[in-house]
Every structure is written in C-alpha cells, then in structure tokens.
Amino acid sequence: xREKYPPETISLADTYDYIMRKEDIDKIFGYSVKMCWxxxxxxxxxxxxxxxxxxxxxxxxxxxxxxxxCLRTDKKSVPNLGKLFDExxxxxxxxxxxxxxxxxxxAKLRARMWEGFEIYVGxxxxxxxxxxxxxxxxxxxxxxxxxxxxLCDGVPxxxxxxxxxxxxxxxxxxxxxxxxxFLKKYDDxxxxxxxxxWSIKGRNRYNLRIAQQEHDIKKLKxxxxxxxxxxxxxxxxxPFMKLLLAYVKEDPTIITKWIKMxxxxxxxxxxxxxxxxxxxxxxxxxxxxxxxxxxxxxxxLRFIDLIMKSMLRIRRVLKIIxxxxxxxxxxxxxxSLPIIEPIxxxxxxxLNPISNKLSNKMIKFxxxxxxxxxxxx
Amino acid sequence: xxxxxxxxxxxxxVEGAGEFIKINDEKCIxxxxxxxxxxxxxFEIMEKKAKIKSLEKCMECAACWYVCQEEAxxxxxxxxxxxxxxxxx
Numbered sequence: 001x002r003e004k005y006p007p008e009t010i011s012l013a014d015t016y017d018y019i020m021r022k023e024d025i026d027k028i029f030g031y032s033v034k035m036c037w038x039x040x041x042x043x044x045x046x047x048x049x050x051x052x053x054x055x056x057x058x059x060x061x062x063x064x065x066x067x068x069x070c071l072r073t074d075k076k077s078v079p080n081l082g083k084l085f086d087e088x089x090x091x092x093x094x095x096x097x098x099x100x101x102x103x104x105x106x107a108k109l110r111a112r113m114w115e116g117f118e119i120y121v122g123x124x125x126x127x128x129x130x131x132x133x134x135x136x137x138x139x140x141x142x143x144x145x146x147x148x149x150x151l152c153d154g155v156p157x158x159x160x161x162x163x164x165x166x167x168x169x170x171x172x173x174x175x176x177x178x179x180x181x182f183l184k185k186y187d188d189x190x191x192x193x194x195x196x197x198w199s200i201k202g203r204n205r206y207n208l209r210i211a212q213q214e215h216d217i218k219k220l221k222x223x224x225x226x227x228x229x230x231x232x233x234x235x236x237x238x239p240f241m242k243l244l245l246a247y248v249k250e251d252p253t254i255i256t257k258w259i260k261m262x263x264x265x266x267x268x269x270x271x272x273x274x275x276x277x278x279x280x281x282x283x284x285x286x287x288x289x290x291x292x293x294x295x296x297x298x299x300x301l302r303f304i305d306l307i308m309k310s311m312l313r314i315r316r317v318l319k320i321i322x323x324x325x326x327x328x329x330x331x332x333x334x335x336s337l338p339i340i341e342p343i344x345x346x347x348x349x350x351l352n353p354i355s356n357k358l359s360n361k362m363i364k365f366x367x368x369x370x371x372x373x374x375x376x377x
Numbered sequence: 378x379x380x381x382x383x384x385x386x387x388x389x390x391v392e393g394a395g396e397f398i399k400i401n402d403e404k405c406i407x408x409x410x411x412x413x414x415x416x417x418x419x420f421e422i423m424e425k426k427a428k429i430k431s432l433e434k435c436m437e438c439a440a441c442w443y444v445c446q447e448e449a450x451x452x453x454x455x456x457x458x459x460x461x462x463x464x465x466x
Contacts, residue, residue, distance in 0.1 A: 007443040014416065017387060017465040062465070071414055071444050078410040078444050085416060111387020111465040114416050116438040 001134045005127065005145065007071035007078070009120040011053075014085045016065040018107035028102050029058040035224070036096060039215060043091045053152055053205075054092065060269070063107065067092070070119070117154065121145030122200025132190065133183040138165045146190070150202025151227065157196050164189045194239035202235070230341055233333040241326035245318070252308040256301040257376045263366055264374035270367045290368045297365075298373060379462075382434055385417075389462040390433050394455035398441065400427050404449035411441040411450060436461045 036054070038044035044054075057064040067088050072078055093099055121127045122145060132144040140146070141158030148157060168186040172178045190196055204227035211219035225231040247254045275282050286294070312318070333340075380390045398419070407425035417434035420427050420441065427449070437460060442452035454460075 005443070010440070010443050012414065012416070012438060012440050015466070071440055078413050080413040081440075082413065082416050082418060109386060111463060112385050113388060113463050113466045114436055114438055115466070116440055116443065 001137070002130045002132075003127075005118055005121055008073075008076075009118060009124065009127065009145075010071050010116050011068040011119040012071060012081055012114055012116055013066050013068040014081075014089070014114045015112070016089065016109060017111040017113070018063050018065065018103075019061065019110050020063050020103075020107045022061050024106045025058045025061070025063060028098075028106075029056065029063070034098065035228070037212070037220065040212065042095070043087060044095055054088075055152075062110065063103075065089075065092075068117070068119075071116075117147060118142045118145050119147050119152065120149055120206070121147065122149045123203065123206065128200065131184075131187055133180060133186050135180045135183075136178045138169065138183055138186050140165050144190070146196055146200055148199035148202065149206065150199050150204045152205050153199070157199055160193055160196050161190055164193070194242040198236065198239040230337065230344060233340075234337060235330055237329040237333050238326060241329055245323060245326060248308060249312070249318070252312045253305045255308060256304050259301060259304075260374045260376050263369075264371065264376075267366050267369070267371060267374060270363070286368050286370060290365065293365050294369055294373050297369070380433060385434060387463060387465050388436070390435075391459050391462055393458075394432065394460035396432075397437075397453055397455040397460070398429060398432060398435065399451040400429060401449045401451065402426055404447045406447055406449075408446070410444040410446070414440040414444050 036044070053066075053068045055064075055066045057066070067085060069079060069081060069084070071081075093104060127145055130145070132139040140161040142154050144161060146157035146161055147154045165186055168183060168189070171185070172182050175182065204223060207223045208220065208227070211223055222231075226234070251257075378392045380392070381388070382390075405426050407422055407427060409422050409427070411420045411427050412422060415435075416438075417436060419430055419432055419435050421430045422428070437454055439452050442450045
C-alpha cells in the first residue's frame, strides 16, 4: 500500500503514569499552562536531533509524563534511547523545581510504557503524497501520518480523518464499491481539509528545535509566539474559519452544541456524577437561583442558534462577504497584529480583577446545574 | 500465563505471542541500532550479529524495525490477547 516511514519521522514516546489526587492535579495543573524550555546540555528534555518533547497530561486521578525523541537524529545517527531516556527522566524530575517541590511529593509511579508515533511525516512532501487508502482499507490519524507537526498533537487530525473516513465508508457501502478508485475520495477530502493540512505542514515544532540547537533566545521567543501566542493568528485564522464555516453551513446549531459539550465535559471533571459503590447516578439538587441561571443559559443558546440560522438564510452574505473574507484573514491578521497585540494586553489587564470572579461564578453554576441542560441531541 | 516485571511497573506480558520479531542473519551487519533504541533491552550483539535476548518485555513499538537500515528485522504484531498489556496507556 505504501512505503515504510523513515526513522527520522518516527518518535519514541516514553510514558510514565503517576497516581495523583484529583485536588492536587487541579491545584498544580488545572488553572495554568506551564511551558519549560531547556538547552541541550541541561538534559531536561530529550535533546538529540530535531524531534524531542516533554508533555504532562493530567487525568482525573493520575498524570501521564511523556518524553519523546525521534529514532534518528539530524546527524543520521541512532541515539541510545535505552540509556538517555532514564537520564532525561531523572533530570527532569530532580532538576525542575516545580516538579521536585510540587509534583514529586504527591505523585506515585504506577506504570511505565512506550510507543512509536509518526511525528514528522507531514513535513516530507513525498510522504505526504503517499496514499492512505487501498482496496477495502482506509488509514486514519497517526497511521496516515496526520500527526500535527505544528503543535505536536495527534488527536484533532485523528478525529477529523475518522469523520471523513466514516462518511466515505458509508458512501462506499451504499454504492457496494470498496475499491481503491472509490476510496480515493477519502484522500481527496483529507487533502482539502484546511486544518489537517495546516497542522501537518506547520514547521513550528521543527523551528523550535533549531532555535534550541543554536541557543538563539530571539528565535525561540519568535517561534513560541507564532506557535502558542497571538502570532498563531497569522497562519491559523484562515484554515480555522474555513473549517468553522463548513461546519456551520452543514448545521447552524453546531456552535451551541459545542458550548454544551464543553460545559458537560467541564461538569464531568468537576464532580463525580456516578456513585461507583452504589452503582447509581448521584442526583444534584439545585436551588431556585441555579434554576434561573439554567433558564438564562438556555435562552442565550437559543438566541445564538436563531442568529446563526438567520445568517445561513442569507446565504448571499456568506457567499459574497464571509467566505472571501476568511480566505484573506491570515494576511489581515499579519497586518493588524501590531495593533491587536497592545489592545489584547490592555483588555487582559482591564479584565484581570473581574476575570477570577467571573470564572468562579461559572464554575459554581456548572457544578450545580442540571446535567441534562448540557445534553446534545 | 501473565508475567510482570519490577523494572516496568503496571505492565503485563501475556504468553503466546510467538516469534513476532525475527532477525535475518544474512542481512544483519551488527550495527547495533536495534540495541540502542530498544527500551526493553530485547536485543544483544553476539559475534557481530544482532540476536534476540528475550521478547518478554517488548511493548511492540516497532522502533527496532524502523531503525534497521538493512531491513534485517521482520516485525508483525502478536496475535490479539497475547504480548504487551497495560491498563494505563
């Protein structure tokens, strides 16, 4: 079906599963994003070649610590991962102060695992062109080389490609045709998907590696700004808007559905809604005040739906103004970023005193609200 | 039979996986790349050729297969229900 991916595109992810109390996870990881950066010689992140990373994923009562490294380096040599991973893990857990002081006393190792993942496939034109389909078969996600080289994230592209694969598979079954020629539709749609293509071609993570190698703080700041800061608006806005418009065109209520799903996810995180000992759902009794807020929440969502539906009715607006505008949003952002950035900083400063209060109010509401108001039908 | 190992907590190895990794002696040049990338220490070099020491701790990541430039390593996933097993991955 396709050629083997070369080892420099494959990263080995060495993962440690630590048990940790939910309250501690919330306190340490719940309300902030921590980004650490280390030079090669510090050996606090896998430093060889152009593939490396360190991530911590919080779960309900455990965290996953993952360090990864490409199987072959810039110098075409194969690093001794068996030896180096132990060294990195030891250094990170003993040298990073926030890990040493905050995490280590509260975390207990439960498991260690590793697996290979296809990180840099998207950067290679030849690999990108390889088919992800053949007679009776479609590849999705990492297997199809759709890992994001921009942010090092495989989940969104896996979901998007799975959605496309499901659509094409249903069509193929209906047409009673699972031939390679019919399934080509899948690859065509993946190649036309704005977010998948943006994420697999992005060079942000690769660029960060170069800045690290060259000890160049200026470059480092620039790439972090472009990848995770407001600079991302200069290359992310157009593909994002294109995808958003495609979804809205298909279902104008999609935005309120996403809002509900977000709140439901958040509620699931906040409290246990299921008693595992008694094996039944825990009922939450809400006050009149919460009921009033629930009604307000639902009517706001209905209002948003109404606007979206009426906007869709005026298809000409979408066709003449919004779609062409979305194509030039990246350029627009590039030009207006020097104005947007100070405004953004000023707004953050202005909202800072009230943002905590607002967040706490929202958390209280989500915690007490009837879960059924977040259901998506 | 299910086995566990002290140095890899939380992970089990279910017997019956068979020879899911094989080395072609004729192609192997003994470069040692498989030894370097294998976190489970499944390989060793003997008489300038790579040999499988044991596959009991193999997590089936296929790193050995990827780094073998001579295409001397054959890799296929073990039958379902055998080999690497973890509840935390």
